[in-house]
Amino acid sequence: MQSVEDFDVVVIGGGHNGLVAAAYLAQAGRSVCVLERLDELGGAAVSSYAFEGMEAKLSRYSYLVSLLPGRIIDELGLDVELLRRRYSSYTPLPGTDRGLLIDNDDPEATRASFTAVGAQSDAAAFDSFSRDLARLAAAFWPGLTDPLITRSEAKRMLGDESLWQAYIQRPLGEVIRERFDSDIVRGVVATDALIGTFASLDDPGLAQNICFLYHVIGGGTGDWDVPVGGMGAVTGELARAARTAGAMLRTGTEVVSVTAEGEVRYRAVDGERGIQTLRARRILANVAPAVLDRLLGEQPGDLPGAPEGAQVKVNLLLSRLPRLRDPEIAPEAAFGGTFHINELASQLEHAHGAASAGRTPQPLPAEIYCHSLTDPSILSPELREQGAHTLTVFGLHAPHRLGASAADLERAVLDSLDSVLAEPIESLLLTDAHDRPCIETKTTADLEAALGLPGGHIFHGPLSWPFVDDDAPLTTPAERWGVATRHPRILVCGSGSRRGGAVSGLGGHSAAMAVLEDDLDG
Structure with a gap:
């Protein structure tokens, strides 16, 4: 008869949130087992040699x-x-040879760049807007590692009715149009509301506002930082911390079912053993x-519609x-921050309309990130000496429903x-060991197949505010930390938690804190 192993905690999924939870709980003396379907830990936060021989x-x-x-x-x-x-962003003005460069270290150069694209009237408004974001970050960032607060408590904590109305109550598109005259500046502001979220800037449901808030409060500054060694260096450290604390990490293990009573059934992906x-x-x-829900054999919960990602990554x-x-503008400056492509506010709205009607947007709004400019360690000395660089392109408004x-x-x-460069990008592609161009595209369908993300949704589903409605139940530790499910033994610990999404570790941290608090109460 097959033996059954017992643990205090079983974590389903070895992405970064699962590893955070495992490390915290193992450090606290709990017996922990992590089950990961893939052969490598880290989920979506991994690094790899994508091009053979390079x-x-x-x-x-x-x-x-x-x-x-x-x-x-x-x-x-x-x-x-x-x-x-150093640089926040560069945005070419379509149809011209000018662009808007926002230099974090040189306010005068930034103001001159506003003038170069005909947006001088927005320079002061942008400075004022940046101060607003700093106040939002100061209010909301510190509490993300604490139990949830209510909407009324959040409003009191912010302490500014005008900010509350502008960013929490009203569609962001209205606020952007009121504050800025230029289409290009409106677009620079708007993109943070749409990364990973398929919505109009005027969506009355405010999905764009929620996405925007998370994108501008990180670290208390809103800066998006480059992990030295790539994203895999982050999850590699999390795995090390979990193992060192005593957690058991099993890869190549696919969970096939769970029960509300705490039973987890899994099989090895290689098929060498049974269930x-x-x-x-x-x-x-x-x-x-x-x-x-599928592992429990239940119908999906009450989320509106099936999860749907809306991006393509190249x-x-x-x-x-x-x-x-x-x-x-030197390329090193333009690509040193976020390089916006066809992301005027009008283009973003046009693209959303096209995708909603079932068409791939033309042009497709996108933004570029160049890891190797900030952290060349991801390249071999030979590639660095040759002047090679990596580019990551994140295309917006490419929803799963398109089936493209x-x-x-x-x-x-x-x-x-x-459409915005001075030379064809394909002419610069290096070739791999088999003389194939070094380009790799990941669609929502790829994320669904490779990572098990329904609809390729990088946040596991719609994002939620970092606070709850005043009448929301907060009686149990799981509810107070935003990780409750319909079953007391089962907690959410990933991006689908109340404050999940992005590479934050917050889902894993919240779940671990809920477990430890519940144990203490018990």
């Missing part, structure tokens, strides 16, 4: 770090280095809520940085890039 270790899916609190890094003893980028069974006092689900390895149409092929979306991304 020593360039790319962050395969997620790529920047903003919401990982220093508290988690310190408490888990992580050896993680995050680098700040194995674990028993746990608590199960932490580092999978999308829709996946948890990784490229280039012989050098592309030349710009703008003669005043990777080839078609890749073409849309490349065409969008070419």
